[in-house]
Amino acid sequence: xxxxxxxxxxxxxxxxxxxxxxxxxxxxxxxxxxxxxxxxxxxxxxxxxxxxxxxxxxxxxxxxxxxxxxxxxxxxxxxxxxxxxxxxxxxxxxxxx
Numbered sequence: 001x002x003x004x005x006x007x008x009x010x011x012x013x014x015x016x017x018x019x020x021x022x023x024x025x026x027x028x029x030x031x032x033x034x035x036x037x038x039x040x041x042x043x044x045x046x047x048x049x050x051x052x053x054x055x056x057x058x059x060x061x062x063x064x065x066x067x068x069x070x071x072x073x074x075x076x077x078x079x080x081x082x083x084x085x086x087x088x089x090x091x092x093x094x095x096x097x
Contacts, residue, residue: 005081008074015067022059029053 033049 005077008070008077011070012067012074015063015070019060019063019067022056022063025056026053026060029056 029049029052033046033053036046036049
């Protein structure tokens, strides 16, 4: 149980760090594109930078969804092991894999 709990908590922490990274990446890419436009860079380069920005923007909601899933999983784990008999928890986790 202790190992599973540590894994679940670490997963939530890692996903929060990933979210911060993706959000910062969106800000950085926007700044980079603005600078490229100011410097009169080639349109092709700007287009590619916008594609990178789009990919980063798509990762933000995906990561938020994964955080919510991991939090729900952690919460279910905690509820299961703190409030109902152990045999029921094993049955529940056996069913969900």
